[in-house]
Amino acid sequence: MNLGIIGQAAGLFAVTNIDDILILSLFFAQGAGHSGSAGRIILGQYLGFAAILTVAIAAAFGATFLPESAIPYLGLLPLALGIKAAWQVWKHRSDDGDEETEAKTGGPRALEVAAVTFANGGDNIGVYVPVFATAGISGMTVYAIVFLVLVAAWCFAGRHFATRPVIAKGLSRWGHVLLPAVLIAIGLLILIEGGAFGL
Template sequence: MNPGIIGQAAGLFTVTNIDDILILSLFFAQGAGRPGSARRIVLGQYLGFAGILAVAVAAAYGATFLPEPALPYLGLLPLALGVKAARQAWSGRNGEDEDGDRAGDGGPGALEVAAVTFANGGDNIGVYVPVFATAGVGAMSGYVVVFLALVAVWCGAGRFFATRPLVARALSRWGHVLLPLVLIALGLLILIEGGAFGL
């Protein structure tokens, strides 16, 4: 693989995904001490990012699964998850859903993480499409491989920050408040920046 492509892909991934480290840290803090939680978070991050890449690659070849005017409405996903998390934190149910069932064995579920990752990546799609469209098949494959490798690095960084004693104490104390706030703010930001609902 061309070293120039590796560097370009790493830079593009870093610039477009820097905000994911905070969200991943909050997810890892929420799942701390719960068996299987880290695996679900990593799986969800990969599912969500694979969805972003699939849409970007398809769009680079001319397919449009998501028309551009629909992208801002992806903000409804983290907004809804943030409202749900806020209700759970407010009622003190500690992860119980409306039916009183726990998602898996505690902590965030893979589909929840995937939904937030995909929604947060709506703007990434807009950046990746022109790059992929002009890169050619070989270079685009290089971008995809580097991106998928860096998802693992991002998950490791999120977990690292969530387990630092000072950060872990803060997230343990305030994470139940921060996660809903971050998800709601992210949802609103996506909606407003994209001009959804005429905002």
């Protein structure tokens, strides 16, 4: 296996997914203390990233599951999830850490994480397609393997940051507010940068 292409794949993944570590940290902080939440977050991250890879690989072969004009509208996914999360925070504002409410939420669901991962990585598809198209089948395979290995590293890094005492304290205090704010901001950014709705 060519070390050069492995390095290129690792670099491309890091550059296009650096913002994902913050989102993963927020998800891990939200799921702290909930049984099985880490597994659901990791599963969601893999599902979302596998969807990105599938679309990018298909597009590299000339199939277009997702027209380029539709990509900006992926911003509606994190926007909707952010509004939903903000509504939950508002609804439970007087609970003041009520354990019963915490138990009910149970941390993020795999499909929510997958939706945010896919929407946040929608613009990555445009970067991956030409790279995959020129890499050929063997090169594309290396890229896919490296990317999938690095998804695990990203999950580890997100969980690591979320469990550092200083960060964990801040996230446990403000994470319930930060997560909806970040999701809404990401959604709006994707919509605005992509010119959705003529923005």
